[in-house]
Amino acid sequence: MIDSLCDQALDGSIAVAGLYCDSLAQKEQTINNIIGAILKQLVGLGDIPHDVRKVFQMDRRFGGRGRRLGDSMRMLRTAIASLPQVFICIDALDECLPRYLRDLLECLKDIVRESPNTRIFLTGRPTIRGDFQRYFAGVVVIPISPNMEDIRNYLDMRLDMDEEQDEAMDNDLRADIVRTIIDKMSDV
Amino acid sequence: MAETTNTLSFNNDNLNAHHGNIISCSFDEDAQILRWLSPLEPNNRHQSVRTDRFAGVGDWLLETSEFREWRGSEGGADKAVLFCPGNPGAGKTYIR
Numbered sequence: 001m002i003d004s005l006c007d008q009a010l011d012g013s014i015a016v017a018g019l020y021c022d023s024l025a026q027k028e029q030t031i032n033n034i035i036g037a038i039l040k041q042l043v044g045l046g047d048i049p050h051d052v053r054k055v056f057q058m059d060r061r062f063g064g065r066g067r068r069l070g071d072s073m074r075m076l077r078t079a080i081a082s083l084p085q086v087f088i089c090i091d092a093l094d095e096c097l098p099r100y101l102r103d104l105l106e107c108l109k110d111i112v113r114e115s116p117n118t119r120i121f122l123t124g125r126p127t128i129r130g131d132f133q134r135y136f137a138g139v140v141v142i143p144i145s146p147n148m149e150d151i152r153n154y155l156d157m158r159l160d161m162d163e164e165q166d167e168a169m170d171n172d173l174r175a176d177i178v179r180t181i182i183d184k185m186s187d188v
Numbered sequence: 189m190a191e192t193t194n195t196l197s198f199n200n201d202n203l204n205a206h207h208g209n210i211i212s213c214s215f216d217e218d219a220q221i222l223r224w225l226s227p228l229e230p231n232n233r234h235q236s237v238r239t240d241r242f243a244g245v246g247d248w249l250l251e252t253s254e255f256r257e258w259r260g261s262e263g264g265a266d267k268a269v270l271f272c273p274g275n276p277g278a279g280k281t282y283i284r
Contacts, residue, residue, distance in 0.1 A: 019230045028227055036226030043225075048218050056221045112268040119258060119268055126273040136269045140258050142249060144274030150246070 016087045017041035021095040029096060031103040035072040038088055042079045051078055073107060080115045093124035101128070105135040112136070146185045155181060 017038045021029060043049055052075050059067050080086045088108070096104060111118055122132075123144070132139050155178050162169055249255055249272070258270040 017230075019228070025228075033226045033228050036224075037228040037230055040222050040225040041230070044222055048221050052225070053217075053221060056217075056224055059224070108269070116268075119270070121258075121270045121272075123272045123274065125275060129271070129273050132269075132271050136271075138267050138269075140254050140267055140270045142252060142254050142270065142272050144249070144272045147246070147248060149248075 015042055015045070015083045015085070016089065018089040019091070021090065021092045026095075026097050026100075029100065031100045031107065032067070032069050032072055034090075034096075034100070034104060035069065035076055035107060039072065039076045039079055042076075042083065042086065049075075049079060049082070051075060069103075069107075073110065076111070077114060080111070080118055084117065086115070086118045087121065088118065089121040091123050093122050094128050095124075101131065105131060109135050148182060148185070151182060151185055152178065 018041070019034060019037055039052070043052055055067055055071050055075060059065065088111075090104075093101060093104070108120055112120060126143070129141070132141075159169070159174055159177065255270065258267055
């Protein structure tokens, strides 16, 4: 998704920030670090904006205790306002700790309300769908299920590679492998 | 973390005082600011997803009218959010 949007971003008319949530890195994925990571991608392309540098220097002066979420959100709003259009993509939201997920949805809701040039793309397990509809009444939903055509194409490519190396491979075995995997995938 | 940051800023001041190398300091500060904004490095993960991705996967989604409407920003703030739910292994991460 990020790359599709980036292809269209080459002319500089849009900016794209992406993030992958990971249940193995939950300790680092605080709401402030998540908002910071989005901001980092938006400001990292050009010169660091003056307001960001100022908050950083103030934080330094007071011993580097870290900034407040309000500071991060204010800097993010300013960064978004300086760009024509911004896309924020966050993958696997369900892997975010529940207490951060609520904060994150709250922050995203604020961003959408205050920065109409923002589009947000999110993925996650269907279990968090209810949370979404509470926060975003007009959310567009496109369910993802394994696409059999994609899987068949991928298997064909891998089996072609295998056939060159493995003498045991023949058409019967090939068909068997494809059928078994497709069957299994239908349950996902 | 606080300790490391302090040491860095001390070195920075030293550089400033002794060499007056302001250009390299400002680069140095830029890198510090980016780290301070977030220790998360989403670009690293993105590179590995991109390497593992198989061409054409998820193209169907880009063709849907829901996607186009969201992408085209004509829906207004109400349609600003696109959510793709899917079970683990369905391929959500690998949509191009």
